[in-house]
Amino acid sequence: xxxxxxxxxxxxxxxxxxxxxxxxxxxxxxxxxxxxxxxxxxxxxxxxxxxxxxxxxxxxxxxxxxxxxxxxxxxxxxxxxxxxxxxxxxxxxxxxxxxxxxxxxxxx
Amino acid sequence: xxxxxxxxxxxxxxxxxxxxxxxxxxxxxxxxxxxxxxxxxxxxxxxxxxxxxxxxxxxxxxxxxxxxxxxxxxxxxxxxxxxxxxxxxxxxxxxxxxxxxxxxxxxxxxxxxxxxxxxxxxxxxxxxxxxxxxxxxxxxxxxxxxxxxxxxxxxxxxxxxxxxxxxxxxxxxxxxxxxxxx
Numbered sequence: 001x002x003x004x005x006x007x008x009x010x011x012x013x014x015x016x017x018x019x020x021x022x023x024x025x026x027x028x029x030x031x032x033x034x035x036x037x038x039x040x041x042x043x044x045x046x047x048x049x050x051x052x053x054x055x056x057x058x059x060x061x062x063x064x065x066x067x068x069x070x071x072x073x074x075x076x077x078x079x080x081x082x083x084x085x086x087x088x089x090x091x092x093x094x095x096x097x098x099x100x101x102x103x104x105x106x107x108x
Numbered sequence: 109x110x111x112x113x114x115x116x117x118x119x120x121x122x123x124x125x126x127x128x129x130x131x132x133x134x135x136x137x138x139x140x141x142x143x144x145x146x147x148x149x150x151x152x153x154x155x156x157x158x159x160x161x162x163x164x165x166x167x168x169x170x171x172x173x174x175x176x177x178x179x180x181x182x183x184x185x186x187x188x189x190x191x192x193x194x195x196x197x198x199x200x201x202x203x204x205x206x207x208x209x210x211x212x213x214x215x216x217x218x219x220x221x222x223x224x225x226x227x228x229x230x231x232x233x234x235x236x237x238x239x240x241x242x243x244x245x246x247x248x249x250x251x252x253x254x255x256x257x258x259x260x261x262x263x264x265x266x267x268x269x270x271x272x273x274x275x276x277x278x279x280x281x282x283x284x285x286x287x288x289x290x
Contacts, residue, residue, distance in 0.1 A: 002158060005134035010127075070163055070247055090249050092161035095127040 003037065003068070006095050007102065021045025025053045028060045035105050040069040040080070048083040055084035064105045068093070128256040131159055132263055139264075139271045148271035149181050155264065156243055160227075160257055161250030166242040167231075167272075168192050170205075177240065185244060192242060196228055204230045205237045209261045211253060227253060229261045233269035241268070 004015040016031050018024040020043040028036055036054065040047035047067050054060040064086045069077070072090040080088055089101055135155045142148035149167070156165050164184040168177040179187035193201060200210045210228040231239035241264060246252075 002134040002138050002154060005137055006127075006130045009130055009133070068158075070157065072249055091158050091247060092250055093158050095131055 003093060003098060006093075006098065007037075010095075010099055011102065013102070013106065019043070021047060021050035024050050025057075025060070028054055028063060029057060032059065033063060035102065036063055036065040037102070038065060038067055040067050040071075047085075048079060051080070051083040051085050066101060066105070128259065131256065132259060135159060135260060135263055136267060139267050142271040145272065145274065148268070151271065152241070152264070152268060153183050155260070156241075159260055160243060160253070161247045162243045162245065163247065164244035166190055166192065166244070168240045168242065170238055170240065172236075172238075180239060190242075190244075192228075192240065195226060195242070196240075200228065204228050204240055206230075207232055207235070207237060207265070209258065209265065213252070227257075227261065229264050231269050231272065232265050233273070238269055238273065 001015075001017045004017055007013060007015055013034075016027055016033060018027045021038075022045045024036070024038055024042070025045070027033075038047045038050060042050070045053075047069075051065050051067065054063065054065065065084065067077075067080050067085045067088040068091065069080070069088055070091045071077075072088070077088055086105075087101060089098060138151045138155060139148065142151050152167070153165060157163050166182040166185055166187060167180045169180040171178055177192055179190075182190070195212075196204065196210065200212070204210050207230050209230065212226040212228075226245075227243040229241040229243065230237040231241055
């Protein structure tokens with residue numbers, strides 16, 4: 001995940017990555033991260049489904065989730081918010097915007 | 109966390125330029141750390157989608173023996189319906205074969221519909237174009253390519269051949285020789 005490179009080089013936060021939605025849910029349960037940044041389009045389980053699953057699990061229910069999407073239309077992202085995400089960012093990724101968003105959840 | 113950025117040696121940087129450097133560094137690392145051809149292709153897709161803002165991509169291999177272009181891989185387009193030669197035109201093709209990126213600011217795609225922007229990036233190996241990466245319709249929120257995108261094109265042009273095609277990129281050149289026009 002290339003965003004990991006940007007975040008780790010520009011912040012003090014550590015990132016744990018997953019290669020698909022199912023693994024993201026598993027790792028969120030194991031690692032209890034402070035924030036989940038997740039693509040909508042992923043193999044095995046998409047971001048909306050993974051988001052829903054994390055919201056159903058007591059251990060991941062409260063973790064802020066930011067979805068990364070190619071589609072920022074209101075109607076589309078309504079489904080994202082219904083799945084339980086807190087925020088979203090659209091592609092192409094603007095590094096400064098990404099950092100500001102992460103900072104708004106995790107602080108400096 | 110803060111707005112500053114660190115370079116590879118851990119030194120603190122600040123401003124917009126380092127952010128572009130970070131983006132280039134992330135793309136370079138993604139290509140270099142690809143595990144095989146399939147992963148390299150996925151890496152190119154990620155770079156184009158996440159950093160350049162397009163999910164309509166075609167990768168065309170230059171067959172230097174027959175002087176033809178073949179669809180090697182595509183994403184988000186029907187490769188059978190996409191005519192690269194028509195989209196590029198003779199002058200554009202020559203430019204790309206010489207190693208220059210070609211950006212069309214308002215072009216028509218093969219179906220005749222207006223495509224806002226198209227870019228054609230030569231994938232180079234040993235000073236020769238061995239493939240062409242066509243980046244087609246941009247995402248609605250991405251209005252145009254900017255200077256930092258051009259740097260990313262250059263990185264793809266210079267560094268994608270080896271991860272995408274491996275040693276065959278060089279061995280084919282050695283056996284087929286230079287000087288073929290697509």
